[in-house]
Amino acid sequence: MMASSGSIDASHYTSSRTQTNLCFHGNPLRHLDPFGTAVNYLDSAFRNIRNLGIISVTSTDTGSLYSKSLNVTMRHYGSNIVRTEYYKELAARMVLVTVARAAARCNKGIEVMLAVAVEHFVLVVVRVLRGPTQADESAKRIRQLIHCQWCEERVFLKQGSMVEENLYRQLPCNCHGSMPGKTAVELGPLWSGPLFNSGFLRRMLCAAVQHSMEDIQPLVKTLICESECTTLKSSVHGPTALINQVECGVVIKVQKVEESGTADHSGKRKTGDEPGNVVKKLKSDGSLEHPAFYYGIHRHSIRGMNMPKLNRFLQYLTEAGFRVSRTHFDPTGVRTDATLDQFKSVLTKYSVPTYTNTTATQNPEETVRAME
Numbered sequence: 001m002m003a004s005s006g007s008i009d010a011s012h013y014t015s016s017r018t019q020t021n022l023c024f025h026g027n028p029l030r031h032l033d034p035f036g037t038a039v040n041y042l043d044s045a046f047r048n049i050r051n052l053g054i055i056s057v058t059s060t061d062t063g064s065l066y067s068k069s070l071n072v073t074m075r076h077y078g079s080n081i082v083r084t085e086y087y088k089e090l091a092a093r094m095v096l097v098t099v100a101r102a103a104a105r106c107n108k109g110i111e112v113m114l115a116v117a118v119e120h121f122v123l124v125v126v127r128v129l130r131g132p133t134q135a136d137e138s139a140k141r142i143r144q145l146i147h148c149q150w151c152e153e154r155v156f157l158k159q160g161s162m163v164e165e166n167l168y169r170q171l172p173c174n175c176h177g178s179m180p181g182k183t184a185v186e187l188g189p190l191w192s193g194p195l196f197n198s199g200f201l202r203r204m205l206c207a208a209v210q211h212s213m214e215d216i217q218p219l220v221k222t223l224i225c226e227s228e229c230t231t232l233k234s235s236v237h238g239p240t241a242l243i244n245q246v247e248c249g250v251v252i253k254v255q256k257v258e259e260s261g262t263a264d265h266s267g268k269r270k271t272g273d274e275p276g277n278v279v280k281k282l283k284s285d286g287s288l289e290h291p292a293f294y295y296g297i298h299r300h301s302i303r304g305m306n307m308p309k310l311n312r313f314l315q316y317l318t319e320a321g322f323r324v325s326r327t328h329f330d331p332t333g334v335r336t337d338a339t340l341d342q343f344k345s346v347l348t349k350y351s352v353p354t355y356t357n358t359t360a361t362q363n364p365e366e367t368v369r370a371m372e
């Protein structure tokens, strides 16, 4: 996958059984591709990598990543998880915690470039940000998640170590009020920060177009929409549009940093530079809050109702004022900042009872049978 990412300089190529060292746009790129889990190789990968270096990690231990052997998950990742409708994103966020922790042990932070989970592996690519402040900022992104066992609503626990009287209050659903006993589980620790850097992904797409790598382009386009939480395919269609956008200033953050003179050519920050500039950038980006996780449209379909087609439904959600995109993690998943209740109320509004199919009061083209 990384071979599509543009100017990789093979003259710096060194390789061992699990680790490959390359050069990416003048910065070191280290790719870990071990057999199974990568957790044992992360410390050495982060120990002596330069500021703004790129580390990519492939994990193929899908048994523990995809919630099949929970005891192995606990052993290797130290995370408590259960099988959820968003299990693939859960896996990516779990891997990122181990990556962020390995970085923090070396006084480094991470900025996630991309995190993908496909059938047989999870791939995460991060940029290394050297310094204790960056390490602290990354560590703050490690959170617990509350997951409702009834409706699968979920929310990251608020920051802070004070014990709260009723954690259920943080969960937007009211299953706890309407069902007897305990209704939610606490999952994690998980990475709660963003999973994508759209500038990096746009560069990947540029490189894929330049090198005529047709097979990877659909995935990268999906990732760009997902990273910006938009359904506007037009923003990524065609190399001309893409290059124009890049020229119009859609560039990855590292370039902005270099342009504003906070980093010299080797990627090290200059002395006398205002400390924490990168951190401020991270914080301002945090206000945009990339919506975490997704809801499966079939999982939440209304019984006895025909639901709208997925693309129509995305449009309805957008019109209702929510941020919406599809997700590569699940072909029927919807990434949105709407809560599950809001998601369901829009779905209910635009679903029609199944009998209207025969009375033909609705255009049958616009509806599909809801899966049970």
Ligand SMILES: [Zn+2]
Residues within 6 Å of the ligand: 148, 149, 150, 151, 152, 153, 173, 174, 175, 176
């Ligand atoms: Zn619930």
